[in-house]
Amino acid sequence: MVPERFRGADITDAGIPAQEIQSAVMDVFQPKPNGKIGIIFTGKSGCGKTYAAAATMKWVAEKDPEKVVYFGLYPRVVQELRSEFSEGTYDDLGSTWDILLNDSGLAGGLIVLDDVGSSKPSDFELEKLFMVIDHRSNEYLPIIITTNVPTDKFEEFFGHRISSRL
Secondary structure, eight states: OOOGGGTTOOGGGSSSOHHHHHHHHHHHTSOOTTOOOEEEEEOSTTSSHHHHHHHHHHHHHHHOTTSOEEEEEHHHHHHHHHHHHHHTOTTSTTOHHHHHHHOTTTTTOEEEEESTTSSOOOHHHHHHHHHHHHHHHHTTOOEEEEESSOGGGHHHHHOHHHHTTO
16 A cells, blocks of 8 residues: 555656656566566655556556556555465465565566665565566566666665566
8 A cells, every 4th residue: 555645656657757657667567588577666765666566557557557556655565565474374365475475466567666675674574576577577467666776786686586687
């Protein structure tokens, strides 16, 4: 669920030319070998990454309601995953893991992971992030990631397996 603060986000006010975002989004919904499967909004805290992601998500939902979207604040997603894995409920239909890895209820829709890399990731986080990104990449499923990690630091921060897919 998108935080209340961003529910009114409008793609024309996202700080990036709306046409540029719309074109990128349309591209990620066109599966093709070696094609783009996602959009990464990077920048310092407070620059508007979450707003741009929420506005993009809203635009996708309005344009094509069939492209069901999932918005998750990554630290909260990790917290939910830790709970599901410790309780053994990660395989349950509708669990966060089921949604992220099996597309349960999304039918190939868009996933938004907000604030990825907001803190030093644990091995658990890196493993789960890799599995989600790898799955979405292999299945040509769209994803938007927001992060304050600069692109030239991806490999150092996330490791080669994840950064090569970003």
